[in-house]
Amino acid sequence: MAKQSKQNIVKEIIQFNQGRDERLLDLKYQAMRANPFSFFRGTCHLFYQDWPEHCSLNDAPLAWICGDLHLENFGSFKGDNRLVYFDLNDFDEAVLAPCTWEISRFLTSIFLAADNLSYSESEAFTLAKSALDNLHTSSL
Numbered sequence: 001m002a003k004q005s006k007q008n009i010v011k012e013i014i015q016f017n018q019g020r021d022e023r024l025l026d027l028k029y030q031a032m033r034a035n036p037f038s039f040f041r042g043t044c045h046l047f048y049q050d051w052p053e054h055c056s057l058n059d060a061p062l063a064w065i066c067g068d069l070h071l072e073n074f075g076s077f078k079g080d081n082r083l084v085y086f087d088l089n090d091f092d093e094a095v096l097a098p099c100t101w102e103i104s105r106f107l108t109s110i111f112l113a114a115d116n117l118s119y120s121e122s123e124a125f126t127l128a129k130s131a132l133d134n135l136h137t138s139s140l
Helices: 006-016 022-032 036-041 044-049 099-113 121-137
Strands: 061-063 075-077 082-090 095-098
Touching: 006 044, 022 036, 036 044, 036 099, 044 099, 061 099, 095 099, 099 121
Parallel strands: none
Antiparallel strands: 061 095, 075 082
16 A cells, blocks of 8 residues: 555544544544554554555454454453453454454554553563464464
8 A cells, every 4th residue: 555644644534433422532532642552542444454455364264353452452341141351342343354463453552552561672572472372372
């Protein structure tokens, strides 16, 4: 995809968020200005828009993904059975897609959040590698 101007990206973000509660949208835009990770959190549509059309990661099996996986989309909640769970907690971008998309977005979030979390690039790399190693060795 060709690089877009800052003005075009702003227009795309505004168009994507049309129809949302203005008060909440103002809060979202304010949060997005804080740092690159916050911008990433609020613009998953741009992440997938820039995803390469021809990429070996697109050949992975399809799965229902939350579509917006990042470090802050994990949390605790109470299930219908009244038990408390720790799991993914955001599904408003859910889509049937190659499972590697979810992993790629999550790993990207580690590197973008590293500065906010006071992690060095080396520590972020170690965390990302650990996530991949644990994904690889887990029995899903």
